[in-house]
Amino acid sequence: MLTTRRQLMLGTAGTLAAATLPRQVDAFFADGDAxxxxxxxxxxxxxxxxxPENATSLGIDKDARAPLKHQLTDRSPQGQGRIVAHLRQTLAELGKLDVKALSPVMRTNVEVVQASYGNGLDGFxxxxxxxxxxxxRNTPYVVAQNVGAYLDVPRMLDTxxxxxxxxxxxxxLDRLESYAEQLDGETERLKVAAGKGVIAPDFLLDKNLKxxxxxxxxNTAGWGLVTSLANRTAGMEGDFGNAAWMLANDKVVPALDRQIAEIERHRKRATSDAGVWKFKDGDAYYAWALRASTTTTMRPDEVHAMGLDQxxxxxxxxxxILKGLGYTQGSVGARMTALGKDPRFLFxxxxxxxxxxxxxxxDRVADIRTRMPRAFDTLVQGNVEVKRLPPEEEPGAPGAYGGAGSIDGTVPGKFWxxxxxTGLHTKYSLxxxxYHESIPGHVWQGEYAFKLPLIRTLLSFNAYSEGWALYAEQLAGELGVYDEDPVGRLGYLQSIGFRACRLVVDSGLHAKRWTRRQAIDWFVETNGSPEEEVAGEVDRYCSWPGQACGYKVGHSEINRLRDRVKTALGPRYDFKAFNDAVVLGGNVPMTVLGHVVDRHIAARKA
Known part of the structure; x- marks a missing residue:
């Protein structure tokens, strides 16, 4: 079964290069590709x-990989060391390949791994x-309001x-016991970080502790970790719910207590300084975080200026549009703030x-699904369900996020x-x-990745993932969803503007020493977004430096490449063919995306 699937995936990837390669060249590449x-x-x-959680989320923790279902990522310092060793060894082995003997598609596969592993090694x-x-999710903090096993593991086990x-x-049960071990591994790393002076801001730690x-x-008997297993094993031989309860009491609670005590020690030393500039090597760290998140070498000043210009x-x-709706006075941000208070658009x-x-x-998922044949020649299922975030995660989480489900479709993608x-959302912003989180955004794009070799399914790049999701918002507009809805069009433009603001605020916090209050006020006044939403967003940028910059950088690059294709192909340009090329080429760094588009141009000309 596994061999058949790999053959299918390699065959799918190979079709991307077929149009650009003469048939007789295939034999030349065969040995190198193999x-x-x-x-x-x-x-x-x-x-x-x-x-191993990746195997579970993809639904491939079966057969020879069944042992992975019993395991969690080792979050201890020793576990981190094993990851570093894997990155170094793999990069050394890839460096020995003769890239000239590889087909363009296989060369892309190799470049993707090299870029991902190289960025990771630099971060470690x-x-x-x-x-x-x-x-x-690169972050200088082992645990924060949106980082840590206490959030990741319970959600993974339940979902x-x-x-x-x-x-x-x-x-x-094995994973539940391991959960306690991973909490302790993180606690050990928290102590190491504190010794280096890497302590989260006080306002993040307050959220984290809450x-x-x-x-x-x-009562642990009522914990979701316990009831999730108890409910799903009702009728099975053996009292798994009681076993989970005992592990929660004997293992997880003490580990949580130890982690809480360490975070409380961090809190006593914390300041309100929001950015990583406060670290000894803060400038270097932020430069790496920007490079990893945007897959470019843009400097903070360039990112800042790009945000203001866009x-x-x-x-x-x-x-x-606002003037056409009768909103004529004040800045765009002020008028959007007024629009956001209109009872017609609130819940x-x-x-x-x-x-x-x-x-x-x-309803919007159902509608956009019907429009996909007008945007793509190659369609996927778009297997998605909309779910509310767990209440204990909501205070530190963004307004929404999403991603594809399992390869076999048994676990649908999620739009969380x-x-x-409800003040986080308006009827025109949703x-x-x-479109960003589900179809044709994260869930839709993720299903195309399932058609690639497994390593390509496992690796992603922030600028591509989020750039595509913004492009997905744009596609929805190009497919007519706002033709009779100017307020909805404003919601889309505010969303794109929101991502431009992120370039300014992220670089402001981490390179220009903006305070949290300064960042919130600028964001609210400039974009007209609700303060409730913006405050959580700014806290996110404080704990995930650079990540928020990938959205607009990636989106702008996809559009720049589309303009290049239009110029190069003229009347041969095809809207659906371009979209296919970008999404079928897989999740890649922006530099590699340029190569994918070059092959698309060559194929259309031929």
Whole structure:
């Protein structure tokens, strides 16, 4: 079964290069590609052993990989060391390949791994925080309001870990016991970070403590960690719920207490300084975080200026629409603030309002699904469900996020919505958010990655992922969703402007020494976003430096490449073919995306 799947994936990837390669060249590349493919296959399996939760989220923790279902990522200093060793060894092995003997598609596969692993290795050199190998969440803090096992593991066990057999239930218990070990591993790393002076700002630690104490509170018999397993094993032989309860009491509670005590020690030393500039090597860390998140070498000043310039362009269009709606006085931000207070666009701040939001989101998913054949020649299922974030996660979480489900489709992709207060959302802001997180955004794009070799499915780049999701918002508009809805169009433009503001605020916090209050005030006044939403966003930028910059940088690059294709192809330019090329080429650094587009141009000309 696994061999058949790999053959299918390699065949799919190979079609991307077929149009640009003469048939007789295939034999020339065969030996080199086979060598590279074998290495990348070994790399994928080694990666899964280091990050076994990935196997679960993709639904491939079965058969030969079944032991992974019993394991969690080792969050201890020793576990981090094993990750570093894997990165070094893999990069050394990839460096021995003869790239001239590789087909263009296989060369892209190799370049993707080299870029991801190289960025990760550079991040580990700082010796603190979390480094996102193949993902997007780089942070200088081991644990914060949106970082840590206390958030990640319970959500993964409840949502991704499937329990259909006794073996699945035993695996859940093994992971529950490991959860306590990972909490202690993080606590050990927190102590190392404190010794280096890397302590989160006081306002982040206050949120962190509130949330982790909430996770610790109450009778463990009622914990979601316990009831999730108890409910799913009802009728199975063996009292798995009681076993989970005992582990929660005997293992998890003491580990949470130890972590809380360490975070409280951090809190006593914390200041309100928001940016990483306060660290001894803060400038170097932020330069790396920007490079990893944008896959460019842009400097903070360039990022800052880009945000201000793009915001001016976006708000010029917003100004025209606002005037047409009768909003003529004040800045664009002030007028959007006024629009955001209009009762016509608000939800009741109660469960009735939450239900209205869920209906709106599901209706928009259903509508945009019908429009996809007009934007793509190659379609995927778009397997997605809209879910509210767990209440204990909501205080420190963004307004929403999403991603694809399992490869076999048994676990749908998720569009997680934060409903701690309905004031986070307006009726005109939610449609574009839906397109970003679900279809044709994160969930949609993620399903195309399932068609690539496994290592490509496992590795992603923030600028591509978030740039595509912004491009997905743009596609929805190009497919006519706002043709009779100027207020919805404003919601889209405000969303794009929001990402331009992020360039300014992120660089402001970490390079220009802005305070948290300064960042919030500038954001609210400039973009007209609700302060409730902005405050959480600014806190996110404080704990994930650089990440928020990937959105607009990636979006701008996709559009720049589309303009280049239009110029190069003239009448041969095809809207759907371009979209296919970008999404079928997979999640890549922006530099590699340029190569993918070059091949698309060559194929269309031929």
């Amino acid at each position: 060598q590279a493919d074998a290495l990348l296959t070994r790399t994928a399996e080694a990666f899964l052993k280091l990050y 050199k700082f010796g603190y925080g979390d480094v996102a190998v193949g993902s997007w 991704d870990h499937q329990v259909k057999t006794r073996e699945d239930a035993e695996a859940y 949330q982790i104490r909430l996770a610790r509170s109450g 915001l001016r362009q976006i708000q010029a269009e917003m100004d025209t 009741p701040d109660d469960d009735t309002g939450r239900a209205q939001i869920m209906k709106l989101l599901n 919505i934060n409903l701690r207060t 449609p574009t958010l839906t």
